[in-house]
Amino acid sequence: MLIEIKDLRKDYLLGHVTVSALRGINLNIEQNEYLAIMGPSGSGKSTLMNILGCLDTPSDGQYLFDDVDVKSLNDDELSAIRNKKIGFIFQTFNLLPKADAIHNVELPLIYAGIDKHERKSMAEIALKRVGLGDRLYHKPSEMSGGQRQRVAIARALVNNPEIILADEPTGNLDSKTGEEIMGIFNDLHKEGNTIILITHENDIAEHSNRIIHLFDGLISTDRKN
Numbered sequence: 218m219l220i221e222i223k224d225l226r227k228d229y230l231l232g233h234v235t236v237s238a239l240r241g242i243n244l245n246i247e248q249n250e251y252l253a254i255m256g257p258s259g260s261g262k263s264t265l266m267n268i269l270g271c272l273d274t275p276s277d278g279q280y281l282f283d284d285v286d287v288k289s290l291n292d293d294e295l296s297a298i299r300n301k302k303i304g305f306i307f308q309t310f311n312l313l314p315k316a317d318a319i320h321n322v323e324l325p326l327i328y329a330g331i332d333k334h335e336r337k338s339m340a341e342i343a344l345k346r347v348g349l350g351d352r353l354y355h356k357p358s359e360m361s362g363g364q365r366q367r368v369a370i371a372r373a374l375v376n377n378p379e380i381i382l383a384d385e386p387t388g389n390l391d392s393k394t395g396e397e398i399m400g401i402f403n404d405l406h407k408e409g410n411t412i413i414l415i416t417h418e419n420d421i422a423e424h425s426n427r428i429i430h431l432f433d434g435l436i437s438t439d440r441k442n
Contacts (some may be wrong), residue, residue, distance in 0.1 A: 220246040227264050231292055238264040240434035251406045253414045253422035256431035266415050270303055270382050271295045300328050304373030304381045308388035310365045317354045318344055322372045343371035350385035360418035384415045399424045
């Protein structure tokens with residue numbers, strides 16, 4: 218099992234009030250699953266995503282990633298997991314505006330300490346994989362929204378992570394471009410990648426093989442697609 222979550226809880230202290238964002242989540246995710254997580258605002262989607270991505274830790278319960286209890290890891294160990302095992306894709310792309318595509322994609326490799334020439338080669342391969350072999354030296358301002366999201370996907374792929382974690386990846390795109398991006402995710406899944414998708418759009422979630430709905434910090438439905 219790639220991910221095992223047992224009675225996961227997350228509380229936040231807002232002033233003198235404790236807010237429970239997650240109230241006892243139980244969830245298993247296997248290698249090569251394609252999972253969509255849905256739910257209204259305030260349902261706990263973002264909190265669960267942050268915990269899955271090792272950007273936050275639970276208040277209680279257990280999160281096992283590759284049989285390792287995430288709560289037992291220190292900041293450096295969590296950072297290493299984020300860099301090497303999880304590829305992040307965001308709604309707003311999060312690209313460096315003054316850097317070209319190849320330098321944006323190289324970023325995780327720099328943090329991983331990979332040699333300059335190897336970095337460039339790996340970044341080129343990742344960009345060609347998402348259909349941007351002719352845009353290696355274009356900056357974000359010289360690309361469309363769909364192309365920028367492809368750069369972000371290439372950056373997420375470049376370290377060959379175990380999980381691709383995508384937060385509303387089509388939220389800033391028109392419907393046609395969104396479908397093109399989902400086509401890339403479908404191909405990545407066929408190639409063996411584990412994909413966890415956070416979305417509020419039903420048509421986007423339908424690309425996945427399993428859909429989970431959150432409501433008030435709990436899983437309300439979990440169905441195969």
